[in-house]
Amino acid sequence: MRNSDGPLWVEYLTAMLNDADLYTFARVGATVNNSLVFRPQPDFSGQVYRYTLTEDTTEPKYDKLYFIWLGGNDIAELYNNKKYPNNNVERDRILNDTQFTIRYNLEKLYETGARYIICLGVNPTHLYPANNDKTEEFRQSYKESIMKFNERLQTNIEDLNSRHNDSKAVFFETYKLFYSFFPEQTIMENSKWHCNYSAICNG
Template identity: 35%
Template sequence: MAFLQGVKLAFTILALATPSWAIGVAPGQIQNFVTFGDSYTDSSYYPSADGGYSWPTWAAMYGDLDLYGFARSGATCSNLLTYRPFPPIMGWQFPAYLNETRNGTLELNSNETIYTIWIGTNDLGVNALLTGSDAPTTSIVQVRQCAVDVLNMLYESGARNFIMQNILPLDLTILYSNYSYPNTYWNLERNTTGWNVHMTELVRAGNEITSLKLDALLPTLPDAHIASFDSYGLFTDMYNNPQNYFNGTAPYNVTGCIHSCVYSIDSTAAPACTITNGTDADSFMWYDELHPSQQSARILARELTAVMMGEDNQWTTWLS
């Protein structure tokens, strides 16, 4: 009997152990979040690339969390792989974070802080993998390895809680759709069907590569809690079932955008821009030809806040 009571006590202790013994984060555990990424996540200016507040700003409000945003518009994972004249994660964002933590500007309790990584849009897109980058030997394998390396470097710096967001279905954006038109991001001729097919494959391959590389990394990260957030699945569901997400006063619209600018090829004429205002805007999935709308940002924030609050979420798989 004494032996059985001892076994029961041991299991009780295990059940009440610190979060590092469990999968995921506990409700109320996370007080801060730190973001790395591109314009989809950049909270450093207003209005952001989606015409309003970026999703981290909404999440900070929804969850009463402290936000520390290092994501910057235009960023890639590494400019050594896919160069763009913007602050990449590897060359600017991560060093800026390290500098602030080492000089005492930023002091965060690792148990109460979660780190989000959402990168890839610019690595895969125009002037990068889709059309050819300055480093022609760069492949989708390398740019997704880079994203996983970011998580590993954060872990080595002391971080323990992470959300890795996969790439949303870029082939559903106006820029990379098969019905695209000359716009702010690309106003030259192109094969829209070819772009759409190529981007579809890049995104799907990139997400699968990321998943496999995360699985391989997990055994080397004791005490880490890593959530894989399915941005691809969420945005695909928004596209296919807009009635479940959008509540504006205009008809649901997942193939157009709030701020559309149509250019004329081989012309110096100003673009013809159309802007949707007021509550009609909440019916749109996209703000412009590349960026999600404010309503999409709020939806994403709602889902990610649930993850950070330790709640069940259909788009999230805790890997550790």
């Protein structure tokens, strides 16, 4: 299932890698663990489980690269779905618990032979246009949750490498990279309006 007006970032990447084969088990809108933050899509655990059932798990992994991008939907749901507690202590507890799920599934991937894993951090989604009508306090709290999630995810990756000498997992800092790509004025302008499927968006 796609949620894009054009090629996805990973499709651009595969083209840059001499049209490398691309296998995706991701589901748009998914969270890390549906028992912690629910959405109707198969969660990260379910996606990893589906992968472990494929023949790919028995093939050599020396030339295979695994990309994992998660956390953004969890944070969005915790801040925008009223069924979740409206306080930072509970949000922090839930997001911390998602890291245990991530750790478990990173180990599952390692057990299948995955060695080259790139986990992308959550980008500055507190500045999405959907949050433009929220208070500054709301956006600041949202931002802090992103930063904490990314820090814990990076620690998870470092822990995986420390447990396994042959693991080459990497945490990719999308949050800071986003700010290095775009001037702050452009970021703030884009936080206030949506492209509405225009051919060319600002920036």
